[in-house]
Amino acid sequence: MSDQERLRRGLGLVRPYRVVSVVGPDARRFLHGVLSADVAALPVGASTRTLLLEPRGKLVAHGWLLAIADDRFALVVDEPVGVSTLEHLGRFCFRVDVELELGERPGVLWGPRARERAGVEPGAVVSRADGLVADLAPPRSGGPPRVLVLGPLPDEVPAVDEEAFAAVRIEAGEPVAGVDVDTTTIPQEAELVAGAVSFTKGCYLGQELVARIDSRGHVNRLLRGIVVEADGVPAVGAEVRRAGRRVGTLTSAARSDRLGAWIGLAVLRRECEPGAEVELAGEEQVLGRVAALPLS
Structure with a gap:
């Protein structure tokens, strides 16, 4: 079984995340004010998806909040934004009794057998x-199911190489903060709002833009998949062009053994709908088509 198939059908070990611990008597109140999830209502022993935003509503990180105890939480984010997440939280950590610490990259069991194992x-x-x-x-x-492990890992879970993981992640339509999405991204552009934002909790950092778009607006860009079915290898960073006009940038790419093609992610102008043909203009020009996420 290939590493990609192991992640799709079985179980593999990956390390794509960093963990920021938030500890102290004011931890729950502090996080409720800076994260998009309803932290006040999160029971101890539960996890929830959440967003960390800039005051103007653009994305710093997306991930999960773990309620370990009433005064101990862990924020799980993509590895490229671990340091910036810690720094961003620190900017708003005044007049509260909390301590922040960035941990190493934990092991993550990824695949249909993760919870069982x-x-x-x-x-x-x-x-x-x-x-x-x-x-x-x-x-x-x-x-794809996944379980984070802090501490000893289960025996005989094979580590999966980063290229195989990238292919499965792109197929699933999951953007990496600091790579595919960043502080120029509105959460709705990458479909990160569902399950991560409470629209009833009241104010939090960056709330206004997210709430305004949800209630009466739309975004002009959307995260899309790109499939290269012709010859050629797409280069990360290549301009994506439609009818000669730049419509985005390819931010991730890998070869999918399931689809038998190179695939990628890009935040594109809204008019680039699934099925549209595009050019990827790197060192060599590669032809591709826009695809809805997840890729099938």
Whole structure:
């Protein structure tokens, strides 16, 4: 079984995330004010998807919040934005009794067998004498199951190479913060709002833009998949052009053994609908087509 198939059908070990611990008597109140999820209502022993935004509503990080105890939480974010997440939280950490710390890259069990192997229920955070395990709900409904492990890993779970993981992640339509999405991205452009934002909790950092778009607006760009079915290897960073006009930039690329093609992610102008033909203008010009996410 290939590494890609292991992630799709079985179980593999990956390390795509960093963990920021938030500890102290004011931890829950502090996080409720800066994150998009309803932290006040999050039970101890549960996890939820959430967003960390700039004051103007653009994306800093997307990930999961783990409620380990009433005064102890862990924010799980993409590895490229681990440091910037810590720094961003620190800017708003005044007149509150909390301590922030950035941990190393934890092991993540990825695949349909992850929960069974870790012994954890959907959405649960389980503390153990030697660490904890936490189920992380996929950003897209029906996405790949995954369980974060802090502490000893289960025996005989094979590590998967980064290229295979990239292919499965792109197929699933999951953008990496700091790579595919960044502080120029509105959360709705990457379909990151569902399951990560409470529209009833009241104010939080960056709320105004997200709420305004949800209630009466739309975005002009959308995260799309790109499939290269002709010859050629797409280059990350290549301009995506439609009828000679630049409509975005290719931010991730990998070869999918399931689709038998190179695939990628790009935030494109809204008019680039699935099925549209595009040119990827890197060192060589490669032809591709826009595809809806997840890729099938």
